[in-house]
Each structure stands twice: as C-alpha cells, then as structure tokens.
Amino acid sequence: MPINIGILGLGTVGSGVVSILQQNAEDIQTRTQSEIQIKKILVRNPELPRNIQGKFQLTDQANDILQDPEVDIIVEVIGGIEPARSYILEALRQGKHVVTANKDLLALHGQELLDAANTAGKDLYFEASVAGGIPIIAALKHALAANRISALIGIINGTTNYILSAMAEQGRDYFEVLAEAQSLGYAEADPSADVDGLDAARKLSILASIAFNSRVTLKDVFVEGISKITRQDLAYAAELGCTIKLLAIAKHHEESIEVRVHPAILPMNHPLAAVNGVYNAIYVVGDAVGETMFYGRGAGSLPTGSAVVSDIIRVIRNIQANSTSMINCTCYRDLGIKASSEFFTAFYIRLLVKDEPRVLATLALLFAEANISFASIIQKPRGEQQAEIVLVTHPCREGALQEALDSVRAYSKVLMIHNVIRFEKGEESNS
Amino acid sequence: MPINIGILGLGTVGSGVVSILQQNAEDIQTRTQSEIQIKKILVRNPELPRNIQGKFQLTDQANDILQDPEVDIIVEVIGGIEPARSYILEALRQGKHVVTANKDLLALHGQELLDAANTAGKDLYFEASVAGGIPIIAALKHALAANRISALIGIINGTTNYILSAMAEQGRDYFEVLAEAQSLGYAEADPSADVDGLDAARKLSILASIAFNSRVTLKDVFVEGISKITRQDLAYAAELGCTIKLLAIAKHHEESIEVRVHPAILPMNHPLAAVNGVYNAIYVVGDAVGETMFYGRGAGSLPTGSAVVSDIIRVIRNIQANSTSMINCTCYRDLGIKASSEFFTAFYIRLLVKDEPRVLATLALLFAEANISFASIIQKPRGEQQAEIVLVTHPCREGALQEALDSVRAYSKVLMIHNVIRFEKGEESNS
Numbered sequence A, B: 001m002p003i004n005i006g007i008l009g010l011g012t013v014g015s016g017v018v019s020i021l022q023q024n025a026e027d028i029q030t031r032t033q034s035e036i037q038i039k040k041i042l043v044r045n046p047e048l049p050r051n052i053q054g055k056f057q058l059t060d061q062a063n064d065i066l067q068d069p070e071v072d073i074i075v076e077v078i079g080g081i082e083p084a085r086s087y088i089l090e091a092l093r094q095g096k097h098v099v100t101a102n103k104d105l106l107a108l109h110g111q112e113l114l115d116a117a118n119t120a121g122k123d124l125y126f127e128a129s130v131a132g133g134i135p136i137i138a139a140l141k142h143a144l145a146a147n148r149i150s151a152l153i154g155i156i157n158g159t160t161n162y163i164l165s166a167m168a169e170q171g172r173d174y175f176e177v178l179a180e181a182q183s184l185g186y187a188e189a190d191p192s193a194d195v196d197g198l199d200a201a202r203k204l205s206i207l208a209s210i211a212f213n214s215r216v217t218l219k220d221v222f223v224e225g226i227s228k229i230t231r232q233d234l235a236y237a238a239e240l241g242c243t244i245k246l247l248a249i250a251k252h253h254e255e256s257i258e259v260r261v262h263p264a265i266l267p268m269n270h271p272l273a274a275v276n277g278v279y280n281a282i283y284v285v286g287d288a289v290g291e292t293m294f295y296g297r298g299a300g301s302l303p304t305g306s307a308v309v310s311d312i313i314r315v316i317r318n319i320q321a322n323s324t325s326m327i328n329c330t331c332y333r334d335l336g337i338k339a340s341s342e343f344f345t346a347f348y349i350r351l352l353v354k355d356e357p358r359v360l361a362t363l364a365l366l367f368a369e370a371n372i373s374f375a376s377i378i379q380k381p382r383g384e385q386q387a388e389i390v391l392v393t394h395p396c397r398e399g400a401l402q403e404a405l406d407s408v409r410a411y412s413k414v415l416m417i418h419n420v421i422r423f424e425k426g427e428e429s430n431s
Helices: A012-023 A025-032 A062-066 A084-093 A103-120 A136-143 A158-170 A174-183 A198-212 A231-239 A301-321 A359-369 A398-410 B012-023 B025-032 B062-066 B084-093 B103-120 B136-143 B158-170 B174-184 B198-212 B231-239 B301-321 B359-369 B398-410
Strands: A003-008 A036-042 A057-059 A073-076 A097-100 A149-155 A242-252 A256-267 A279-286 A290-297 A344-354 A374-381 A386-393 A414-423 B003-008 B036-042 B057-059 B073-076 B097-100 B149-155 B242-252 B256-267 B279-286 B290-297 B344-354 B374-381 B386-393 B414-423
Touching: A003 A012, A003 A062, A003 A301, A012 A025, A012 A036, A012 A301, A025 A036, A025 A301, A036 A062, A062 A084, A073 A084, A073 A301, A084 A097, A084 A103, A097 A103, A097 A301, A103 A198, A136 A198, A136 A279, A136 A290, A136 B136, A136 B301, A149 A198, A158 A174, A158 A231, A158 A242, A158 A279, A198 A242, A198 A256, A231 A242, A231 A344, A231 A414, A301 B136, A344 A359, A344 A398, A359 A374, A359 A386, A359 A398, A386 A414, A398 A414, B003 B012, B003 B062, B003 B301, B012 B025, B012 B036, B012 B301, B025 B036, B025 B301, B036 B062, B062 B084, B073 B084, B073 B301, B084 B097, B084 B103, B097 B103, B097 B301, B103 B198, B136 B198, B136 B279, B136 B290, B149 B198, B158 B174, B158 B231, B158 B242, B158 B279, B198 B242, B198 B256, B231 B242, B231 B344, B231 B414, B344 B359, B344 B398, B359 B374, B359 B386, B359 B398, B386 B414, B398 B414
Parallel strands: A003 A036, A003 A073, A036 A057, A073 A097, A256 A414, B003 B036, B003 B073, B036 B057, B073 B097, B256 B414
Antiparallel strands: A149 A242, A149 A279, A242 A256, A279 A290, A290 B290, A344 A386, A344 A414, A374 A386, B149 B242, B149 B279, B242 B256, B279 B290, B344 B386, B344 B414, B374 B386
C-alpha cells in the first residue's frame, strides 16, 4: 500500500517538496521501502496553469485533503497562524501525521500542537521550521541527546546575515544594502520581521525549548534589530579583530534560561564569524560533546524542502515500525526566563566627546561607579576639538550598564552616544 | 524494568561513556523514560584500583557480559579488529543490541556486522566511529535522507589537522610540530596511522558507504599522507589565499564513486578552511539541501562518549517502540570505484629550475602537450641562477598530470620537483 501525502500550500517550500519527492522518488522509495504518492495539494486556485505535473489532484478545499481517509501524512507549508493552526489540529484529529515548516505557528502555539499530536498518537515533525535544510532539531532531539546543552548561538536569519555580510565586505551603509537585498528578493518589501529580529526570535524560541527541555515562547525572547548598525561600527569591529552578526542566543543557567536576539560583535576566530551571506549556522555547546556547529542554507525552496522530505521519510519509517508519536513534546522542565537587566555580557560603546583633557578619565570613573571596567579603548580625532571613542567593556550586568549610560548621557562633554552593541566572546576558546 | 548495559573496555572512550551515563542519568532517564543501569564492564584487570564508582561489576571474562541474559545493550569500546569483531558477533547472536565506536572494524568488516545485526533483528549503531561527537552518520541516514549526496569532504583526523594548523599559524616545520604533538598526546608514539592518512581513510570508507548507499572499504580509498608538506608549501598556499588540510574526499559520479585521502590546498573562503586544531568537520553537498557542514570535536573521552550515549538513547527508544533493526545496512547500490588515474583535480606543483630564458615557456609546452594549462604561476629567485616556480593547474586528469610530470622530470633545466599537491576548489561558491 502506498503512503499518501496531502500537501497544504504550493508556494516556495511546497514546490520544493513536490520537486524533491518526484526527482528522488526511486531513492526515497528504497530508503523507506514504501511507495510514496502525493495525492492532493491545497492551492488557492486549482485552475491556474502550473509547471508541475503528476498524478496528484489540486483542490481549494482543505477538508478534501484533511478528511480524505486515504491520506496518511499532511504537509503544512502555507505558513502563518490561521488557517494553518486549525488545519493541523484537524489533521491530527483525523488521525494523520503532520510535517510542517511553520515557525510562526510553532513559536506561538507549539505546546497546543504537540499536545494534540500526543493525544492523537501521531507524529508532528517540524525540522524545516528553523534554519531551512540544517538538521538542527534532529540533532538536539536525538544526536546530542546524551548532553546537557549549556548554550546555543545561531545565525538563523538569512536576510540580516546577507545585509551585515555585504556591509562588512563592501563597507556600505545599511539602507543601501537593504534596498539591494529587496531588489534581489533576499528581503521582503516590508523587511521588519527580519531586520527587527522577530523572525530569528521565533526560531530561537523553538530551538531553546528543545535544547533546554523547557517551553520558551516568542514573548520570552529579548529582541533588538540590526537597523542601528552602521558601516562605522563594522569598521571598528574589524579593527578589533571582529565582525558583527545578528545572533540568536540561548543560555542555560542553573535555574533559568536566557534568550535574546540582537546584533553582536563577534571575534573573527569564532566559528560563527565565517558564516556569511544567506547561510545559517547554529553553534551548540553540550557538556559532553563540547562545541559543535551545524551549517547550511537557511531558506529556499529545495533546502527547506530537504528538511520537510527528510521528516516525511522519518514519519514513514515510524509508520512501518509502528513507532509513531515517540518524540513529540520534549519540554519536561519548567525553567524561568532571565530578565534582560540580569544579562551578563561585554559591550561596545561608541560615542562622540569634546576632545579635552580628563574626558576619558571622567568616563572611566562614571563606568567604574557601576563596577564596569574596559577591555579595550580606541580614540580617534573627529573634526574640530571632537573625538570619537570606542569603549569595549569587560562583561557586566546589563542593568549596571544602563545606569552607567545614564550618567554618561548626563556628562556635558559627551556630545552623542552613537551606538551600544553587545560583545559576544564565545563560550570557550576555539583552538 | 531497567535497561542493562554491558560495556566492553574502559579506556578513554569507555570512561567517557560511564561518566556521561552517570552525570546525566536523570536527564537520560527522562528522555528515554527508562532507568538505565551499567551492569558489567569488561576490563583487563578487575583488581586494579580505579577512580570510577557505581553498582556495576568489573570482569575480565567477556562471556560473563555477552551471555548475561539480563544485558540488553553491549557497548564495544575496545577498538581494533579482534577480539572486538567476535564479541560483537556473539553479542548479536545472544540477542543484544550493539553500540560501537570502532572505525577499524567497521571499515573492514562493516558488511558482515550489519548483516549479522539484520539477521538477529537487533540494532548496530556506530555514530562514534567517525568524527567523535559530530552526528554525521545520523545526518546522512536520517536528516539528509531526502537528498542524493553528490560530495562529502571531511577533515576527520584531529592529529594531522593539529599539525597542519600549527605549521600554518606558526610557520614551523612538519617534524618539529609532530614531535610537539607527540609530547602533548595529540599524536601517538607511532604516528603513522594518522599522518599517513589511514585513519582518515577508514572513516571515509564508512561515511562514503552511507552517503552513497554503496559499500566502500578501506582498500578502495586512495591514500596519501601529510609528511611531504613543508612550511614553504604552506607559505605559498597563503600567498594564493589558501591553506593546506588533510582532506577525506568522496564524490558520487554517474556510475562510480571517487574516494581519496590526501593533503590538499583549499581556498580560505571554503567553510572547511577555518576548521583548525583538533576540530573535525564534514562538508556535505546534497542535491536538495545544497552545501552543509557539521563541525565539532573529532575525538576525546567525552565527545566520543556523547556519540556513544546518544546511540544508546536511540537504541532504548527503539526497544520501547518495538522498532529495532530498522536502519542497519543502507548499501542498496553497487557502484564501482574510480581509478586514481581518472581523478580530475587541479594541482599545485613546486619546482626548482635553472633561471634561464625560455625555461617557463618550455615547461608550459610540456604541460600543454598533456592538455594541462595553468591557473596561476609564482616565480621567485633562489640563490645563484636558480628560480623556484609554483604552478597551479586548471583541473585535469590525474593520469595526464603524471605523463606531464615525467616529461618535466626529463627536462634538464628542472633541478628538482619539490612537491605536487592536489588543489581542491570546492563544489560551489560559498557566497
């Protein structure tokens, strides 16, 4: 008996899934020892001419697929919250396994969906929801299962990584590169979900939940976007032997989880520093395995389709072994979320001051009052009796830094605080 | 009922396995919903004092463990061919699942062992046999199962990578760094298995078998070691924007497989170029996923233990779901092995010539006769009327290069061919 698949959505990812299932049909059949058939695909308009062919039927009626007793696996690649959520819940109620690429939905309603899958005794797989073709969810659930994960740092948004890479390589400005990225299709017309860090935050909430076995949702994640990063900051970062990346950071503390997405200065010898363009990577530190990194294309029709189809293969192997619904929700802990004022990181602070005696000494005192000291300082003349100063602090409490910045702002010799960027030094040295 | 584990061997990896199972016992128990107990450990001398503790029993009798009806999973971490092979076969006959870290054995007798596991209907897992804690075997068998893999390039020997990284970073000579690596314990007293490339070749035969679904054994792999690499070669590589790594390369052609281990010049912008020191990485190109890379520690007690224990967790999940023996042997093809004379790569050739007119022109002609042209040339004066020339060819048939080298050797103005090193340009550009 063939395994019948129903696909909801035939956009970028849906077309990739169809293409992989068709092109690699013979190998997939051998690997699963099953014949796989795409039976029905949900589209807005079944009458439109399309350049894909196959025995499947196009329909604009979701229930045609969800309630078809012959369909074994539903692939949800519509995206967004509704109707995707209702479709998945209905599919599970109808006794179907579900594979989805929907990060928005997982980040908001992951618990509800995984509970529904458990109740139904069906698989709900979602490898494609984070980092496209990179098998990071399988790694966390299976291949690193021996470990307690202490930290996970990801470059998991291709748009911002493309923009920051181009700014760094070409010495160009943010808005110029953003406009180019939009014209090339690497950024949306409304780029805010990407450049403001929300997309990365959604993915981070999914990854942190799995890595730390404790539910993290979107609202738990501290988020800051990249629009404040200038080419001047990138030039100073280079001078410091570093680059700037939008990092999604999750750390496991004794009794709490720290989750944050923000641009960060990163030493060039960190494995993540070489991840450029539209590539994604997730750096994971486990107590046994040490430092690992998983690298690949974070988006696109075929890379994301690779994750969806590999999940389909996993579900089919489960169906054959009668072992479905083994590993759905893995959140068996309930850890608190660390307040942002308690984050402990180093900072890069770029400011414009009057070039007068004792200004630097006074600045050092203002920071010292908040118990903050400097790891490095760069000072450069700027026009008439002004100087630009870049301060890199030793790691400090974020709350303390905010207090120090209040005093700095009140100091009359400080003309402007250009930028404050977190500085990520990495967990361990990378020999 | 607890799951009972018998461990054969208590060396570096065995101690790591015990330590992880003990330290992370609570999490592992929750993740598997099973109580796990180390019941017996095979050691040479059970009377020796040891600094590990637990309820387990030490024995020097393998059959005490292999034939204990209460033992569910045998962990083989003795290494070597015999008695490891006989122990694993006996364990499978006795109806036990097996987890092993033994690359030598898998590379030579993989087929026999996997067949025995299939016959017994038991799991035989071996993630730890390649690249320590990096979950590359699971990635190839599961997470990239949607793909046809076209190429796999690994840095999978930590000793040689440590030596080449130190030579490149510090401008030092091979034998000096090798001696240091030996004193630090990164290289064996007899380093030949590492520096001659045999260790990497064993691991490559395992990876290629899985990636291409066709059995590759050690004797199929073309092998060349790193002892011929000098600091001069590394300096020229740097001048070309490259570095030198011992690469394990497997490529899938229409009807054959190409498998080779040798030092190679690699552009600095290739993801593998930044993999330094004792780190390992495997770069995999799939038709759907595109370029991916898996990075981490390739050896050591805890990283390798991480892979062993993650395999144990997988076996336990299979036991509970009654779904063992699903994915043992995956070699459903039978592809031929490409002869080394048919390899198609670029080459770096460093030679000493008389510094006279027309020498370079003659060299170019000698290569042109074999249909080989140059991508770049560096020439430097060396002492009295001599010049050192580095030629980088465009990709060519290896057989053609050997013919050209014969003519070059016969040319009286060529005083010495210092070195010939393959040049790996990467599958796709890494934007």
